[in-house]
Structure formats: structure tokens, C-alpha cells
Amino acid sequence: MTVTVRYYARLKEEAGTDKESVATQAATVAELWAEVAGHHSFTLGADLIRAAQDDEFCAWEAPLAPGAVVVFMPPVAGG
Amino acid sequence: MSAAFLLTEEPLETLPDFVVPAASGSVVAFWGRVRSSNEGRAVTGLDYSAYPELAVKEGRRIVESAVERFGLDGARAAHRVGSLAVGDAAVVVEVASGHRGEGFEACRWIIDEIKHRVPVWKREHYAEGDWEWVTCHHGSTTTVS
Numbered sequence: 001m002t003v004t005v006r007y008y009a010r011l012k013e014e015a016g017t018d019k020e021s022v023a024t025q026a027a028t029v030a031e032l033w034a035e036v037a038g039h040h041s042f043t044l045g046a047d048l049i050r051a052a053q054d055d056e057f058c059a060w061e062a063p064l065a066p067g068a069v070v071v072f073m074p075p076v077a078g079g
Numbered sequence: 080m081s082a083a084f085l086l087t088e089e090p091l092e093t094l095p096d097f098v099v100p101a102a103s104g105s106v107v108a109f110w111g112r113v114r115s116s117n118e119g120r121a122v123t124g125l126d127y128s129a130y131p132e133l134a135v136k137e138g139r140r141i142v143e144s145a146v147e148r149f150g151l152d153g154a155r156a157a158h159r160v161g162s163l164a165v166g167d168a169a170v171v172v173e174v175a176s177g178h179r180g181e182g183f184e185a186c187r188w189i190i191d192e193i194k195h196r197v198p199v200w201k202r203e204h205y206a207e208g209d210w211e212w213v214t215c216h217h218g219s220t221t222t223v224s
Contacts, residue, residue, distance in 0.1 A: 009202075009212060010200075010212045050198075052133055052198075057133070057137075075214040076195070076197060076198050076200060077201045078127075078169075078194050078197045079170050079194040
């Protein structure tokens with residue numbers, strides 16, 4: 001299936017893009033992260049990343065559906 | 080009772096006035112500004128970026144929880160995005176309440192929650208010309224270039 005992945009801040013810099021279409025066999029958000037993290041050689045570990053689907057925070061175990069939009073976020077730093 | 084959270088590219092001083100109900104004897108405001116130095120380094124500015132859809136949702140949840148939790152008459156918070164210079168306001172929190180005690184407490188709680196939960200990021204630029212991503216809730220920075 002194909003999903004859309006969006007990146008912010010440091011992940012966007014390291015990926016060299018803020019959005020990409022990914023053909024994947026991943027069943028969960030965690031598996032998708034493992035794929036893209038390997039592909040882009042992200043320097044942050046999964047323990048520092050939060051994920052969102054449909055503009056809402058989601059669990060790493062959340063299932064992926066075809067056409068899903070998944071966002072990976074590095075540690076936040078507002079204020 | 081009002082609870083609002085905004086993200087804006089405009090200076091925070093240009094926001095419409097925070098409307099304070101007649102019953103409120105206290106208004107507490109916190110302004111977070113870009114400092115001229117961080118961890119011993121001279122700072123020239125900050126770039127803020129956000130995941131706007133989720134930042135606004137999460138920010139509103141924080142302000143709404145504060146109104147309920149501290150029994151406020153109203154609260155509002157706003158965060159800047161874009162490039163800010165030293166001295167620019169990056170975040171403002173305003174809280175209206177019957178008395179000052181819950182007002183100070185709520186204002187502190189809201190800014191702490193914003194820093195930990197709202198998907199906003201900052202890149203700090205230094206006088207030497209380099210920059211770093213700041214991860215303030217861990218109290219550390221990591222060099223990128």
C-alpha cells in the first residue's frame with residue numbers, strides 16, 4: 001500500500017523533504033518509522049519521536065491504512 | 080468562559096485585546112521573549128515552525144483544561160511562528176480569574192504544558208553564524224551544523 005509521510009523540524013532537514021509518498025508493507029506506525037528511519041538515516045531514536053495520524057497523536061502500535069497520512073515529530077520546543 | 084489558543088505569524092502585540100469578564104478580579108499574563116543568549120552563547124534570533132493543525136488542537140486542549148482545572152473565568156494563549164529577533168515575543172498566556180492565586184498557578188501550568196506538548200520547534204541562530212535545534216524540555220541542545 002501507499003501512505004503519505006510528513007516530517008517537521010530536524011526530521012524535515014534530515015529527510016530533505018517535508019512530505020513523501022511511501023510504498024510500504026508496514027502494518028503499524030512503528031514499522032513505518034523503522035522503514036523511513038533506515039532510509040533517511042535519522043539521527044533521533046524512536047524513543048524521542050511522536051507520531052500522528054489524521055492530525056491526532058497516535059500510538060506506535062496504531063494500524064496503518066492505505067492512503068493514511070502519518071506525521072513524525074521530533075521533541076517539541078515551544079515557548 | 081472563554082478558552083482560546085492561536086498560532087500566528089504576526090507580532091503578538093497586535094492580537095485583539097484579551098476580554099476580561101466583570102467578575103474577574105485578577106488578570107495574569109506571561110510573555111515569553113527571545114533571549115539575547117542561551118547556554119553562554121550570543122543569540123541573534125529564532126525560527127519557529129509548527130505542525131499547525133495539531134498545535135492548535137493541542138494548545139486549545141491545554142487552555143480548556145486549565146479553565147476547568149483552576150476554575151478560571153477565561154484564558155488565552157498564542158504562539159508565534161516564523162523568524163523572530165531578540166526581544167520579540169514568542170508566546171503569550173493570559174488568564175482571568177476571581178483571585179490572583181489560581182491565576183498565577185494556571186498561567187504557570189499553561190506555559191509549562193505548551194512547552195511540553197504543543198508541536199512547535201525552534202532553531203536558534205548564533206552570533207557566529209551557526210544554528211542549533213533547541214529541545215528545551217530536556218534542557219539541552221544538539222548541534223546540527
